[in-house]
Amino acid sequence: MTVTDTLVEFITAGLPPEPDVLRIVDLCLLDWASVTCAGKDEPVSQLVRNRAMAxxxxxxxxxxxxxxRLPARTSAMVNGVTSHALDYDDTHFA
Known part of the structure; x- marks a missing residue:
């Protein structure tokens, strides 16, 4: 079991999955994936990605x-920067 698995199990122990919560999780993941894809060509994303690739x-x-592909830590940093290049922090679900 990974550290993430252990953390998820601890946080959700005894809690049944609520449909409303699962719907919000789905929306947040879709928002993150969409804003990450949309932000991949932003100057800050290109700068960080090119440096990491080098x-x-x-x-x-x-x-x-x-x-x-890159080391996991570097990839997480690049993807984090990319996901925030156009991010509006889940303040409005269109």
Whole structure:
């Protein structure tokens, strides 16, 4: 069991999945994926991605907007920057 699995199990122990909660989770994940894809060509995203690609490393995780994989930590940083390039922090569900 991974650390993430353990954390999820701890947080949700004894809690039945509520349909409203699951719907919001779905919307938030869709929002994140959409804003990440939309932000991949923003200047800040390109800058961080290009720098990370130049540094390279062990191919562990996918980077949005790139075919090359990077170390998980680096990929998380690049994807985090990309996901916030156009992010409005889930303040309005259109």
């Amino acid at each position: 540094e390279g490393g062990t191919a562990e995780a996918q980077v949005c907007g790139a075919s090359q």
